[in-house]
Amino acid sequence: MPEPTKISETVSINIDGQSYELPVVTGTYEEKGIDITKLRSQTKYVTLDTGYKNTGATKSSITYIDGENGVLLHRGYPIEQLAEHAEFLEICYLLFIGELPNKEQLDNFKAEIKAHMGLPENVKHILNALPDETHPMGMLSTVLSAMTGFFPDSLDSWTDEKVRWASIYRLLANMPVLAAYIYRRQKKLDYIDPDPSLSYVGNFLNMTFGNQDEKVAEALDTLLILHADHEQNCSASTARFVGSSHVNLFAAIAAANNALWGPLHGGANQKVLEMLQGIQDDGGDVAKYINKAKDKADPFRLMGFGHRVYKNYDPRAKVIKKYVQVVLDQLNIDDPMVEIAKGLENAALEDEYFSSRKLFPNVDFYSGIIYRALGIPVNMFTVMFALGRLPGWMAQWKEMREGKEPIGRPRQIYTGYTKRDYIDIESR
Numbered sequence: 001m002p003e004p005t006k007i008s009e010t011v012s013i014n015i016d017g018q019s020y021e022l023p024v025v026t027g028t029y030e031e032k033g034i035d036i037t038k039l040r041s042q043t044k045y046v047t048l049d050t051g052y053k054n055t056g057a058t059k060s061s062i063t064y065i066d067g068e069n070g071v072l073l074h075r076g077y078p079i080e081q082l083a084e085h086a087e088f089l090e091i092c093y094l095l096f097i098g099e100l101p102n103k104e105q106l107d108n109f110k111a112e113i114k115a116h117m118g119l120p121e122n123v124k125h126i127l128n129a130l131p132d133e134t135h136p137m138g139m140l141s142t143v144l145s146a147m148t149g150f151f152p153d154s155l156d157s158w159t160d161e162k163v164r165w166a167s168i169y170r171l172l173a174n175m176p177v178l179a180a181y182i183y184r185r186q187k188k189l190d191y192i193d194p195d196p197s198l199s200y201v202g203n204f205l206n207m208t209f210g211n212q213d214e215k216v217a218e219a220l221d222t223l224l225i226l227h228a229d230h231e232q233n234c235s236a237s238t239a240r241f242v243g244s245s246h247v248n249l250f251a252a253i254a255a256a257n258n259a260l261w262g263p264l265h266g267g268a269n270q271k272v273l274e275m276l277q278g279i280q281d282d283g284g285d286v287a288k289y290i291n292k293a294k295d296k297a298d299p300f301r302l303m304g305f306g307h308r309v310y311k312n313y314d315p316r317a318k319v320i321k322k323y324v325q326v327v328l329d330q331l332n333i334d335d336p337m338v339e340i341a342k343g344l345e346n347a348a349l350e351d352e353y354f355s356s357r358k359l360f361p362n363v364d365f366y367s368g369i370i371y372r373a374l375g376i377p378v379n380m381f382t383v384m385f386a387l388g389r390l391p392g393w394m395a396q397w398k399e400m401r402e403g404k405e406p407i408g409r410p411r412q413i414y415t416g417y418t419k420r421d422y423i424d425i426e427s428r
């Protein structure tokens with residue numbers, strides 16, 4: 001484990017003629033943060049950073065992203081190596097524990113997950129009671145919020161470490177069950193219950209499609225790895241923020257799931273496929289849509305492009321792009337959308353509007369093409385993202401819990417009325 005972050009220097013700020021020294025926190029890769037914990041008590045000033053574009057919310061040792069160089073490490077291991085050599089449950093263990101498991105540790109981890117697999121019949125009744133047109137992410141959030149009802153001991157997941165781990169295993173074990181049930185609910189098919197004798201992804205495929213193709217399972221396992229964690233993204237930060245009120249794990253994860261649903265975040269993979277379909281239906285005119293994406297008067301955005309942190313090619317997108325052709329060839333699928341996606345990417349990467357803003361394909365740009373090839377409906381793409389991101393949410397929540405972090409409660413700059421007296425309705 002690397003050295004804890006060093007507080008080795010300070011910076012001075014000058015306010016109203018007075019100088020203040022603020023400590024500097026230095027990370028593993030020498031990134032610097034000004035610790036403003038005491039800023040307000042010393043100066044009465046707060047900082048303002050809408051969208052937290054320049055604000056570190058915490059110190060974390062789980063994932064490192066070098067956005068300028070397109071680097072992504074989980075506990076120090078490059079995502080490219082993990083995607084090539086590891087399996088998803090190994091990554092889950094790595095994110096929670098901080099080290100890769102040996103065979104015995106991985107076997108025990110898998111045994112715990114299998115031991116916690118299975119959901120009460122009432123979960124199906126909840127899904128059946130929802131309107132047919134309920135979005136799959138809405139179905140998922142509904143059941144995640146109901147989980148404390150099915151497992152009431154999980155209400156103690158903040159205070160009791162044994163219950164905490166039971167809740168982690170329950171979610172890891174049953175998120176694939178929920179995703180498969182939601183697929184069957186949408187298609188009005190009979191539910192297929194989990195078969196713990198199958199692999200993690202094989203079990204998901206069997207519950208979803210009634211069979212499990214080895215090649216599909218391998219591709220899906222890799223996609224889950226590529227989505228597992230991404231430091232302080234919107235949904236992981238939500239898990240930490242909501243969790244900081246000491247609410248139970250299931251509630252924090254339900255909140256994170258709702259944050260992921262948004263089209264600027266995990267919902268982008270569905271929007272990418274809809275965008276590609278729209279371009280294909282409109283004759284496949286790539287140049288037309290590149291111009292629309294650049295036109296400020298046009299609400300059209302190139303979904304799957306751009307990133308808050310990556311100002312280079314998202315390393316996950318690179319792996320997924322390579323995988324697209326492998327999976328399509330394995331499944332003997334010829335998808336015209338691949339050429340449209342590649343055409344958009346080539347045109348954008350050569351266009352000054354995108355290059356000057358350092359807009360590159362992100363994890364969502366090509367993933368939907370694979371999900372569709374695997375038979376996943378477009379409106380379930382974000383559920384697949386949640387399936388992959390679940391260990392990241394829980395690892396971030398666990399780090400916040402073990403770090404005994406305070407409840408999140410940001411300040412503001414007030415811009416409303418000064419104090420004024422109430423006016424009776426007759427005199428308004």
Ligand code: SDX
Pocket residue numbers: 229230232233234263264265266268293294300301302303304305306307308309357359362363364
């Ligand atoms: C994920 O945070 C994470 O780590 C997220 C994630 C994870 O694994 O958890 O990586 C997963 O959410 C990936 C992102 C998925 N979202 C999309 O693909 C939606 C399309 N992308 C954008 O909406 C946007 O790029 C964001 C939301 C991803 C990032 O937005 P920022 O950092 O707030 O940047 P911005 O919106 O201020 O854009 C900067 C400029 C603007 O132009 P100007 O005002 O400078 O003229 O770039 C333009 C934007 O208009 N721009 C785009 C664009 N993305 C940014 N223009 C056209 N098409 C786009 N996609």
